[in-house]
Amino acid sequence: MALPDTAPLLVGLLLLFHAFGAWAIVEVTMEDKVEVMAGETAQITCMFTTDEGLGGTTIQWFYVPPNKERQRIYNKEPMHEAAEQNTLFTHRISLNVNGTAAVLAIRDVGVRDNLEFICVIKTLTPEEAEGRTQLQVFKSPTFPTIEAVETGISVNEEAPSKIGSCRVKNGYPKPNITWYRNNMPLRNTPREVVVTSSTTIESSGLFSVQSELTMKVKKEHKDAVFYCEVIYFVPGATKMTESQHINITVYYLPTEVNIWVESPKGKIKEGDTLELRCDNNGNYPSSITTIKHQNSEYSVENKTMVRTNVKRLDGGVYECTFEETDNFEEISGSTKVSVNYLESAVITPKDSIAVMEGEELKASCNALSSLQTSTTWFKNEKLVSKGNTLSVKSATLETAGMYKCVVTVPEMEGMKTSSTLQVNVKGSPQILGPDVQEVETYETTVNLTCSATGFPAPTIMWTTSDGKNLNALQTETEDGAQSVVTFKITSNVKVFCNASNDFGSKVVEFNIKTILNTTLTTITSMPTISTTTRSTTTISSDTVVHTTPTATTTTSTNTITDDTVQTPTKSPNIKKESKGFVIAIIIIAIFLLAILGSVLYFLYKKGRICGRSGKQDFSKRKSSKDNIVVEMKSDNTEEAILLGVNGEKQQPNDQ
Template structure:
């Protein structure tokens, strides 16, 4: 409603100012150019000033096509605005107006958008102003590629030969290419050096540039590095990138030929792979290089390889260079010697037998082109450093496998070897003791016995009652071994019998079955002239087996006539059981202390008696007791040694220790 009401007013004002002939002044300011990468969003700013203010202005945007045609792309009036639908910008542009600043926004610009844009400002009184900005779009090119000629170039060509081509693609604006030889840029020189450049405009609007280098080469160009440098443009700067470096093959005639052994380094031995290499100081394409040995057929190559060489490969090797066009021949030679080491020869061969106590001699030899060293080894230990092995006073320990190793100290890995089995002939000998006692709580026991001897002994297991036990036999390096499982019901004796043609040997195993038992015995000790003290050791028998007696320590003495002994130790009697005495010094000390305590107690009782403090006193009383029965004395013995010792006499009176 407001627009409808103000529209006639604006029209009226325009007619009024037009009638009066009054025109406003419009000034427009814009940048000369706007630079950005393809795919980015361009913002072209149009700043304007007018006497009438921005309220009634009309803003129009145009672009100038590459053909020079001017076309409007956006129109903004006071009442309406819209983008033109017949331009390539219709879906990618928008206008942002803030006071006297109008910004044209173009999204996803491409190289085809690189045109000139015009901003036109008109006022209500037909005041007009315009500004122009060029949009510059940049696309960095791909990395450059370079290709050298696949064939070599002769150094005697009269015209420039192609060296290679360099190409860079998809750049905008067009990139530039410069050729370099090592670090020196190349310039066109008629008749000596030519650089031909071609530019291709792609359908995308991008440019691809290709440059070809031609020049007359010299021998020193064989080591030169050629590459191209590409210069391209980015917003506000210039950048550079290099192609990979290439070299070319320059053909030139040689003046000398050389041949040498490439591998192995150092001295050559049989079995090696021999590699000979031939080289001349030229590389002319019309030449032929051959390597020849003795009367063999020449090999047309600069390398000769021979695998698993032998001494017959020794000799002179010759390298020949031939120029088939100029009929020129140059040659060089080298002498090759292949060292050899024949297989070791051991005498006696394979195996031998020596009687126990006698002497054996064995020799080991190997024919070689170099000095050799011989070592005899048994069980990874060196037993001799001579080609003659001497075994004196042969024993079973000396039986086994002997290895003879022959080496060439000058060449690592050059060696040969052979083996000799030595058997020491003799009757069986047991490895370990002849007699063994085995105590076991188990119901079965495994017995093992080993014998030395040659011929290999035959092992048979038997028991004391003549029973034969089945057991496997294993042949060892110097004899045999056998393991048997014996069922243990009671004590038994097993025999391991070994025999061969020279004798027999027996190993005895005495197996004792152990049964756990706990005895509890009650005994009565009859008094004698000996006196028993605490901590004394007593020996006694059981009623069920008077031939076996036990020992224990006296720990407690009671007035009963019986004592209990637990966990007694069974002893085999050597004389009649009796009561033993121990620790006399300790017992004497205890007796003295007890006497002192009784003396003090007697003095106290006597004092109380005189004072009449003892109840039931009737005249003088003898503090000593009447004699008791002298018939029996009872001792209780336990395993606890912490009880205090008390000494009693036959009448209940303290007695001095018996010194017997």
């Protein structure tokens, strides 16, 4: 092989240089430090120069463990190179030589690689040189976590109180923690601010740092913002991370106590529900808040007081007291509550008043109130007057009645009271309606009503035109009296209603006219049969004719004239359906009579009646009147209508 052949040559050259006393010059240049983030690949460069050139140069790399001798990790000779076995870097390093630059690459560096590395350059002569570089590995810490104290802090504490703690983990080199309050850094100040820190080296070699802040709090710290800032290093720079912001609860004594009406908003009236609220500008936990009514000593240990259905006596001064139970210090505040009222309306004169007709009526209405009132007068829900006084210069019977006085408070909705006054006007009675009243009826019983106004309440008497007194039921009304009489009537009659009191009387006349329904009366007769002539039977409303059949052959025809049935005068007390029903019955009866006459005539022709064996002649004898009488009766219901046909009366010799 070529390499063994050149070995003697190199040895010979070395002896030659030694014999002549000529030594090669070797120089090494390296950086003081190389910075790299953990997990990355570090590259350490070794720059060297030599007079012999690269053919006979040996390159060796060493690292210096803490407190130990240096250890070689890589060796490169002219004929051979390799990483040393069983070192921290055996499987992670490689060497790249480019001219006079030897670059050692260390993969996946960690904080344990934060060591000093040595590059040694040797030539064929005994001359050698070395350089040193410090490898610095950086690891960014985790995001800082901050915790505030859960309990509040009293301003009365003499020693500084713990505010919170801040922690950051797994950084390299060791990170630094600084506390801030409202963007201002906090430094250790005796008896005011104390910052303590502790550092933990993890098994990985990384640093975890915890810092705790204690300080003496003041009232102005109740809204303060606290946070911690972590400063850590990266290759060629310094970085900062800020934690979340926290607040603390500061307990401090109040300097002012406020009490106010929460509801109702605006003015308060009797019957409302009153709610009072109390608060202070302190924030002390060991305390008692009491609301008290000074007028009644009514109190509650709460920040809220509720009183339902308040009265005017519930008004006055309400005081809220704050008591600190540790040192028994007190502070209080107060407010004045006004409860508006409206008493019941009072009318003078009370309940009722009586005045003579034509005299002046005067009444007044008042209601005691804490606010301005408005008064109105009503009669039958109609406004009749405004103001406290009701005045009528000349009273009439129409003036009488029930008056209502309504008092309201315009400023507050819902404040209203009222009272009533009965006004009576003394005078002779007046009867409602005309003096003469016409009454038409189909009924046999009639009800009459008579209403009279007047004061004193009039007495109502009923009499008829023939001097009879009628018993009636009388009731008093708001402005007089009313009487109802019920009696039977058989003919037209006049009835008088007489209303009287101490000041006179009044009479009203009722003219009652009876309208009777007409009913057809049954006439038991057979029609006269004649073979030669036909007779006409006329129905009148005022004649009843009884006839017997004759033995003549005369054919009798029943005729109903238009004036046979008299239609009665229509009364408003009778329904139209009653009259129509009667007419329908009459038409049906006539139709049945016609059928009966036809049947009898047919039987007569056939010889089935009157013992006829053949054709017989009958003499006709006409009665003085051949009429059918219709009689109608009025009895609240439609009665059956009976029809009868009368024949002519026969002479004795014809029978």
